[in-house]
Amino acid sequence: MNRRDFFKITAPLGIAPILSSGLPIQSLAATSPMWFNPCSPTDRSVVVIYLSGGNDIFNTTVPLNQFTDYANFRADTYLAQNQLINLDTTLPANQQIGLHPSLTGFKSLYDSGLMNIVQGVGHAQPNKSHFKALDNWLTSSGGGQKYRDGWLGRFLDDRYPSYNGLPFTGEPDPLGMLFGGMNNTGFHTHAQHSHEIVMSGKDSLGFYSVISSIAGDPIMNIPNTEQGEMLAFMEGVATSLNVYSQRVQTTFGTGTNTSTANYPSTNLGRQLKTIAKMMSGGSRTKIFMATRGGFDTHVDQVDQNNTAIGGHANLLQDVGDSVKAFQDDLQGLGLEDNVMTVVFSEFGRKIIQNGSYGIDHGTLNSIFVVGKGVQGGVTGSNIDLQVQDNQGAPNPSQTQYDYRQVYATILQDWLGANDSSVDATFHKNNNGTYTAQKVPIISSTNIVPSSCYFTPIVQTACACMQVKVFLEGFLNTTTGEMSTALGSSTGFPASQPYNYAPFNYAGTENITTLPADTVDWLYLELRSADDLTQVIASQAALLRKDGFIMQTDGTSGIAFNNVPTGTYHLAIFHRNHLGVMSSIPVALDNTAYLYDFTQAAWKAYGEDQLKAIDNVFALYAGDVNGDHIINNQDYNYYKLNTGANVGYAKADINGDSNTNSQDYDLWFKNRSKLGVLKE
Numbered sequence: 001m002n003r004r005d006f007f008k009i010t011a012p013l014g015i016a017p018i019l020s021s022g023l024p025i026q027s028l029a030a031t032s033p034m035w036f037n038p039c040s041p042t043d044r045s046v047v048v049i050y051l052s053g054g055n056d057i058f059n060t061t062v063p064l065n066q067f068t069d070y071a072n073f074r075a076d077t078y079l080a081q082n083q084l085i086n087l088d089t090t091l092p093a094n095q096q097i098g099l100h101p102s103l104t105g106f107k108s109l110y111d112s113g114l115m116n117i118v119q120g121v122g123h124a125q126p127n128k129s130h131f132k133a134l135d136n137w138l139t140s141s142g143g144g145q146k147y148r149d150g151w152l153g154r155f156l157d158d159r160y161p162s163y164n165g166l167p168f169t170g171e172p173d174p175l176g177m178l179f180g181g182m183n184n185t186g187f188h189t190h191a192q193h194s195h196e197i198v199m200s201g202k203d204s205l206g207f208y209s210v211i212s213s214i215a216g217d218p219i220m221n222i223p224n225t226e227q228g229e230m231l232a233f234m235e236g237v238a239t240s241l242n243v244y245s246q247r248v249q250t251t252f253g254t255g256t257n258t259s260t261a262n263y264p265s266t267n268l269g270r271q272l273k274t275i276a277k278m279m280s281g282g283s284r285t286k287i288f289m290a291t292r293g294g295f296d297t298h299v300d301q302v303d304q305n306n307t308a309i310g311g312h313a314n315l316l317q318d319v320g321d322s323v324k325a326f327q328d329d330l331q332g333l334g335l336e337d338n339v340m341t342v343v344f345s346e347f348g349r350k351i352i353q354n355g356s357y358g359i360d361h362g363t364l365n366s367i368f369v370v371g372k373g374v375q376g377g378v379t380g381s382n383i384d385l386q387v388q389d390n391q392g393a394p395n396p397s398q399t400q401y402d403y404r405q406v407y408a409t410i411l412q413d414w415l416g417a418n419d420s421s422v423d424a425t426f427h428k429n430n431n432g433t434y435t436a437q438k439v440p441i442i443s444s445t446n447i448v449p450s451s452c453y454f455t456p457i458v459q460t461a462c463a464c465m466q467v468k469v470f471l472e473g474f475l476n477t478t479t480g481e482m483s484t485a486l487g488s489s490t491g492f493p494a495s496q497p498y499n500y501a502p503f504n505y506a507g508t509e510n511i512t513t514l515p516a517d518t519v520d521w522l523y524l525e526l527r528s529a530d531d532l533t534q535v536i537a538s539q540a541a542l543l544r545k546d547g548f549i550m551q552t553d554g555t556s557g558i559a560f561n562n563v564p565t566g567t568y569h570l571a572i573f574h575r576n577h578l579g580v581m582s583s584i585p586v587a588l589d590n591t592a593y594l595y596d597f598t599q600a601a602w603k604a605y606g607e608d609q610l611k612a613i614d615n616v617f618a619l620y621a622g623d624v625n626g627d628h629i630i631n632n633q634d635y636n637y638y639k640l641n642t643g644a645n646v647g648y649a650k651a652d653i654n655g656d657s658n659t660n661s662q663d664y665d666l667w668f669k670n671r672s673k674l675g676v677l678k679e
Contacts (some may be wrong), residue, residue, distance in 0.1 A: 255281025
């Protein structure tokens with residue numbers, strides 16, 4: 001990924017607060033089923049929507065039982081009672097709420113039993129700094145406790161203890177995906193920053209184009225400074241996007257949205273629309289995070305002539321309509337049983353107004369939980385407007401629910417975390433408080449029973465992966481497949497043919513029965529991720545007409561025996577095509593993980609190492625003598641064999657068992673091209 005592309009994606013991301021903890025910044029991560037047992041459900045996920053800036057809960061959910069006090073404290077900014085949406089007239093007086101008139105979407109969700117509003121959420125020692133407050137919410141710090149790692153990261157670390165930062169067997173998706181440029185402290189782990197992909201503010205089409213176009217060389221010579229940590233973080237994001245780009249494209253490309261989902265044409269609407277589309281395309285990502293900024297409403301929160309309109313009204317309209325459309329989409333896609341949406345902000349605003357038609361930073365807030373699995377209603381009572389701190393915000397003594405109680409409830413009752421996992425996530429679970437005092441936000445029919453709680457599963461690893469590559473000379477652009485004429489010829493060698501210079505490979509791979517659709521032999525090398533000249537292991541393998549590399553028995557995929565699982569660069573060579581090497585270290589521990597050289601130019605290390613042919617990429621044809629450059633020496637070799645029916649020969653660049661003008665044409669248009677050296 002080049003610098004320009006990186007900043008296009010991550011410009012809204014608050015990198016400085018992420019780095020302020022001093023954590024080592026490393027790679028990003030992959031997903032796995034949440035638990036492996038007969039219990040149901042097995043495919044649940046959570047969508048977190050962060051309202052950046054501190055949402056004013058008192059103009060979002062007006063306490064109707066204290067309307068006179070509310071109007072007195074906010075003489076210029078209060079909402080008229082006849083403008084409010086009465087949430088639920090059946091509630092007790094101390095839970096009677098008037099929704100902001102812009103929140104018709106929330107009203108519809110509530111009336112359908114799909115929303116629970118948890119009131120009075122915070123902790124005993126709140127902080128009114130944006131960065132500090134958000135850091136507390138995402139790391140589950142507070143009340144005198146300060147943690148450097150995020151609760152999501154701790155949860156995922158406990159859930160996947162042997163995870164090495166890349167996809168593994170059966171699970172190609174990232175564990176978390178972060179949209180909209182939100183501070184991603186919540187995904188921090190103590191040892192690394194490794195559990196999410198940042199896709200900042202991409203709409204449906206923009207998201208696809210960014211994933212399709214990221215490219216470039218790794219960052220070299222990262223200094224041991226704060227700036228160096230930032231570069232390391234950037235490189236980690238770039239690496240993760242490269243590793244997962246094909247899978248992300250696949251889930252996005254095969255997914256769909258329903259015509260009945262009326263998403264607003266806003267950043268948040270596009271984020272949620274993209275998430276739903278990826279879910280419908282088969283994404284198994286467990287935690288998505290979306291962001292809507294603009295809630296720091298110190299000035300002009302309301303229109304001076306009509307408090308029901310203005311900046312805050314527009315923000316809430318966007319949130320309400322986006323969440324409603326997302327839930328409608330999930331229902332239409334048949335996914336509503338599997339997804340829970342959680343909406344929060346880093347703090348609320350004060351009870352009193354300021355002199356600029358706005359409200360300053362406060363303390364307590366509400367969390368909105370949405371989904372078919374939710375126990376609909378209001379949890380907790382209205383905050384007492386008379387009980388204020390010395391700055392006019394709700395006194396923290398009014399805290400009804402610690403936000404960690406809400407988190408713990410979601411992790412255990414919705415995602416199936418056992419007590420020990422909650423302990424690991426919340427640093428001993430505050431002596432069991434959070435699981436002992438879970439919040440009643442999940443319906444009884446959707447709570448995961450304790451018999452179905454997962455236990456950490458250590459993945460079984462193998463030094464293996466799937467690889468796809470095209471040879472230009474053999475490729476038929478009409479069919480999208482390569483010719484098998486050479487593999488079907490009588491001269492096709494039963495043993496690997498790379499025992500000559502410069503390959504000098506002494507392997508004993510051989511074919512007993514030629515697998516169907518064989519194109520040709522390839523030579524593969526694993527190279528150290530730290531030293532690209534160091535060859536760790538090598539082998540010969542067969543190429544199938546669809547581009548997949550296979551073993552000599554026809555089994556798809558490659559496997560290196562006696563090689564530790566881990567990350568390596570993979571180099572691929574062919575007898576008369578330029579070699580390539582993976583642009584990034586790839587994970588050799590996953591039979592399902594695919595590295596696809598045909599998908600994008602950046603897949604190959606260096607510049608211009610793959611040839612674009614229509615909508616795919618292939619190895620350059622014409623390196624007849626294998627010296628990693630296409631030049632006159634290759635032509636001379638071709639010239640000596642021209643016109644001959646040569647069978648299996650290096651000068652037969654298009655693999656039709658003949659050396660003729662078609663081979664010359666392939667050589668001619670690629671002359672002067674350089675490939676990866678065989679060290």
